[in-house]
Amino acid sequence: MNVTLRIWRQANASAKGQMVTYQVQDVSKDMSFLEMLDMLNEQLSVSGEEPVAFDHDCREGICGMCGVVINGLAHGGAQTTTCQLHMRHFEDGAVIDIEPWRAGSFPVIKDLVVDRTAFDRIIQAGGFISSNTGSAPDAHAAPVGKLQADRAFDAATCIGCGACVAACPNGSAMLFTSAKITHLAMLPQGQPERYLRVKSMVAQHDEEGFGGCTNIGECAAVCPKQIPLDVISQLNRDLIASLFKKDGK
Amino acid sequence: MAITGLILIGFLLIHMYGNLKAFSGADAYNHYAEWLKTEVLYPLIPKGQFIWIFRAFMLAAIVLHIGAAWHLTKRAHAARSTKYVAKKTIQQTYESRMMRWGGVILAALLVFHLAQFTVQAIHFGFKPGAGAYEMVVAEFQMFPMVLLYAVWVGVVCIHIRHGFWSAFATLGANTSAKAREVLNALAWVVAVLLFVGFMAMPVAVLAGVIK
Numbered sequence: 001m002n003v004t005l006r007i008w009r010q011a012n013a014s015a016k017g018q019m020v021t022y023q024v025q026d027v028s029k030d031m032s033f034l035e036m037l038d039m040l041n042e043q044l045s046v047s048g049e050e051p052v053a054f055d056h057d058c059r060e061g062i063c064g065m066c067g068v069v070i071n072g073l074a075h076g077g078a079q080t081t082t083c084q085l086h087m088r089h090f091e092d093g094a095v096i097d098i099e100p101w102r103a104g105s106f107p108v109i110k111d112l113v114v115d116r117t118a119f120d121r122i123i124q125a126g127g128f129i130s131s132n133t134g135s136a137p138d139a140h141a142a143p144v145g146k147l148q149a150d151r152a153f154d155a156a157t158c159i160g161c162g163a164c165v166a167a168c169p170n171g172s173a174m175l176f177t178s179a180k181i182t183h184l185a186m187l188p189q190g191q192p193e194r195y196l197r198v199k200s201m202v203a204q205h206d207e208e209g210f211g212g213c214t215n216i217g218e219c220a221a222v223c224p225k226q227i228p229l230d231v232i233s234q235l236n237r238d239l240i241a242s243l244f245k246k247d248g249k
Numbered sequence: 250m251a252i253t254g255l256i257l258i259g260f261l262l263i264h265m266y267g268n269l270k271a272f273s274g275a276d277a278y279n280h281y282a283e284w285l286k287t288e289v290l291y292p293l294i295p296k297g298q299f300i301w302i303f304r305a306f307m308l309a310a311i312v313l314h315i316g317a318a319w320h321l322t323k324r325a326h327a328a329r330s331t332k333y334v335a336k337k338t339i340q341q342t343y344e345s346r347m348m349r350w351g352g353v354i355l356a357a358l359l360v361f362h363l364a365q366f367t368v369q370a371i372h373f374g375f376k377p378g379a380g381a382y383e384m385v386v387a388e389f390q391m392f393p394m395v396l397l398y399a400v401w402v403g404v405v406c407i408h409i410r411h412g413f414w415s416a417f418a419t420l421g422a423n424t425s426a427k428a429r430e431v432l433n434a435l436a437w438v439v440a441v442l443l444f445v446g447f448m449a450m451p452v453a454v455l456a457g458v459i460k
């Protein structure tokens with residue numbers, strides 16, 4: 001198949017970017033989206049042009065590096081990661097727009113690559129548990145109910161890709177932040193720091209300049225890990241509870 | 250945002266119920282209007298005082314609601330300083346997209362509404378100082394006024410369709426896919442109920458059922 005790509009090219013963080021059109025011929029339907037971009041880059045290298053910079057790492061949907069907005073939808077809107085999106089998703093002769101995540105807190109580094117360290121700082125603000133190290137505790141020493149375990153596990157599948165921010169009309173990172181809050185709030189290990197955690201993570205979220213959630217739901221609709229919207233209500237519950245409760249009491 | 254929004258929705262439900270008193274005739278309606286202005290909570294609170302406490306409370310709710318909306322809008326614009334060249338959406342409803350501009354429109358028409366019926370600075374078809382019943386009957390015998398009112402109430406109800414569910418989600422009630430369905434359905438019920446309830450009286454006046 002042949003495709004026409006319109007890709008955001010931006011030389012560096014301070015340069016002005018623009019959409020540039022490229023043609024890629026003889027793309028196999030079984031290629032992943034990133035392999036198709038690799039083809040384009042080979043083509044560009046051969047002709048002496050600067051290849052398109054895009055982020056990627058695992059290429060198997062688990063690292064969260066590869067996010068771009070494809071035809072106006074984060075990861076192409078297929079609820080999967082860009083690396084797991086295949087060219088059979090598109091028609092022969094399709095015109096495909098490719099842009100970086102657009103968020104004030106995710107500045108473009110080059111072309112399609114953005115700086116997502118704001119997410120790391122939100123995690124550093126409280127997305128962890130503190131424990132004294134030593135020998136590993138016995139398995140089943142801290143029993144967890146089946147429902148809580150499932151919920152914690154589902155929330156923990158967030159790969160920090162940032163699609164939720166990219167899709168949100170408010171540029172809010174609430175789905176990401178809430179996924180971590182829900183993951184730890186469901187488990188006994190998360191309890192000792194539960195209320196301090198929610199306060200500091202939300203404070204860091206706002207500090208980074210992400211927008212506020214107005215319950216639109218665009219985030220959950222593009223999340224490659226199907227993190228459900230209700231994790232945000234879990235965060236709100238914990239945040240409200242933190243007004244009245246203190247950790248350790 | 251959520252708490253003040255729910256307060257305002259609560260007020261609208263009571264206001265709508267009160268308007269339906271017009272179906273019981275001029276005396277009942279006027280008496281109700283008079284009671285609201287002078288006698289609520291009397292003798293606990295001196296005559297004519299409660300209404301001012303209530304107005305101050307409503308004004309505070311509105312100001313805080315608009316303030317919160319302003320703050321959220323500013324944050325949202327800062328968070329998406331560079332726009333997408335091509336942007337599509339999957340999930341968002343028309344109602345949720347209309348929250349900001351709808352809010353501005355409904356606030357402007359609220360000023361018009363208060364200027365007519367509360368302050369009586371603007372008056373179509375009735376003289377200042379007219380009784381409540383006389384006032385609404387004179388007003389809603391005019392088709393353009395009913396139409397404008399319908400547009401306004403429509404904008405309000407569209408705002409509430411998203412606002413109602415969103416307020417509960419913010420307060421932590423969106424706990425599952427099922428809860429999400431229930432809250433959204435309830436939001437529809439409240440929005441439709443308010444629209445029908447508020448439009449019943451003006452339409453009845455226009456049709457000559459209330460005169």
Ligand code: SF4
Nearest residue numbers: 158159161162164223
């Ligand atoms: S919540 Fe979903 S969309 Fe957001 S960062 Fe995590 S995996 Fe990506």
Ligand code: FES
Nearest residue numbers: 059063064066083
């Ligand atoms: S490259 Fe790792 S998730 Fe796509």
